[in-house]
Amino acid sequence: DTAVSQTPKYLVTQMGNDKSIKCEQNLGHDTMYWYKQDSKKFLKIMFSYNNKELIINETVPNRFSPKSPDKAHLNLHINSLELGDSAVYFCASSRSGTAINEKLFFGSGTQLSVL
Amino acid sequence: RKEVEQDPGPFNVPEGATVAFNCTYSNSASQSFFWYRQDCRKEPKLLMSVYSSGNEDGRFTAQLNRASQYISLLIRDSKLSDSATYLCVVNGDGGFKTIFGAGTRLFVKA
Numbered sequence: 063d064t065a066v067s068q069t070p071k072y073l074v075t076q077m078g079n080d081k082s083i084k085c086e087q088n089l090g091h092d093t094m095y096w097y098k099q100d101s102k103k104f105l106k107i108m109f110s111y112n113n114k115e116l117i118i119n120e121t122v123p124n125r126f127s128p129k130s131p132d133k134a135h136l137n138l139h140i141n142s143l144e145l146g147d148s149a150v151y152f153c154a155s156s157r158s159g160t161a162i163n164e165k166l167f168f169g170s171g172t173q174l175s176v177l
Numbered sequence: 178r179k180e181v182e183q184d185p186g187p188f189n190v191p192e193g194a195t196v197a198f199n200c201t202y203s204n205s206a207s208q209s210f211f212w213y214r215q216d217c218r219k220e221p222k223l224l225m226s227v228y229s230s231g232n233e234d235g236r237f238t239a240q241l242n243r244a245s246q247y248i249s250l251l252i253r254d255s256k257l258s259d260s261a262t263y264l265c266v267v268n269g270d271g272g273f274k275t276i277f278g279a280g281t282r283l284f285v286k287a
Contacts, residue, residue, distance in 0.1 A: 093273065103262065105221065105277040117273045152220055159273035163209045166275055168220035 065089050068153045068169035075143055076177055083138045083172045085153030093117075093159040094136035095166070096128060099150040111136055112159050143176045150174070178203050180276045183265050187282035194255045198281045200248040200265030209268035210241055212250045214261045215280065221264055224250075255285045 068085040075081055087094060096108040110118040114130040125141045140147060153169040183200045190196050202210075210227035225232065227239040227248055238251040248265055265278035 095275075097277075102279070104279045105264065107274060107276065110273045112273060156275075163211075163226045164268070165211065165223045165226070166221075168222070170220050171218075 064170075066153055066155055066167050066169040068151075068172055070172060071170065072173050072175075074175045074177065077143055077145060079143050080139070080141045081143060081174070082140070083151055083153075083174075085136050085138070085169055087134055087153075087155040087167070089155060089157075089167060090134075091155040091157050091167070092133055093156045094130065094133070095154040095156075096136065096138050097152040097154060097168075099152060099171075101149070105152070109136075109138075110159060117159060140174075143174075145176050148174055148176045179279075180204060180269075181265055181267050181278035183278040184281045186280075187284055189284045189286065190255055192255055192257060192285055192287055194285075195251065195253045196255060196283065197252075198250045198263055198265070198283075200250075200278055202246050202248070202265075202267045202276075204267070204269060205243075205246060207246075207267045207269060210248050211266040211268075212237075212239055212248075213264040213266050213277070215264055216261050221277070224263070252283075255283075257285050257287060259283060260285045 066087045093112045095110045099105045109128045111130045127139045150171045154166040156164045212224040213221040214224045215221040227241045231240045236253045240249045262280040264280045
């Protein structure tokens with residue numbers, strides 16, 4: 063079984079549309095994250111959630127709304143998509159967010175292309 | 178200043194070469210340090226954690242210098258399969274915020 067799974071793998075859409083990316087982890091981890099990797103391959107944290115509670119929002123526009131119905135799921139909804147939103151979005155999880163040497167487990171990524 | 182800075186690369190080396198990557202971080206309160214590897218169009222995967230005393234895993238050696246806020250990765254006897262992007266990663270002082278460097282691209286050629 064895949065530890066961190068996100069869907070869809072590819073998402074092509076028009077500017078102005080609203081879309082969602084789903085993420086689920088079956089590792090029993092408490093903390094989940096969304097990262098964005100842009101065309102320059104820079105991987106930047108967007109959000110982190112711990113036990114369904116938002117812990118970090120890295121000045122992401124409010125068009126991006128994460129939702130965590132339970133600690134195993136962290137979905138990302140994006141309203142009014144813009145060209146600059148085109149990127150690869152990675153979901154990740156860790157056992158906790160504060161333990162020393164806590165490693166991240168990543169999903170395989172969602173390639174979002176906004177036309 | 179970026180929170181985590183790495184050698185820009187790319188590094189082009191022949192098989193069997195030894196190659197070293199460097200990384201600096203800005204937050205002196207950082208607690209955890211890692212090297213991740215990312216293959217083209219794939220997700221990042223943990224290569225190794227970095228400990229204050231330095232640590233080795235086969236052909237890979239990682240070093241941490243807290244005083245200089247500097248992390249390094251040494252790869253000995255490079256293999257073609259080592260070709261990838263190597264990401265220096267630091268966990269921030271408050272937890273929940275793992276910061277990635279921009280990555281260093283390595284190409285190992287036959």
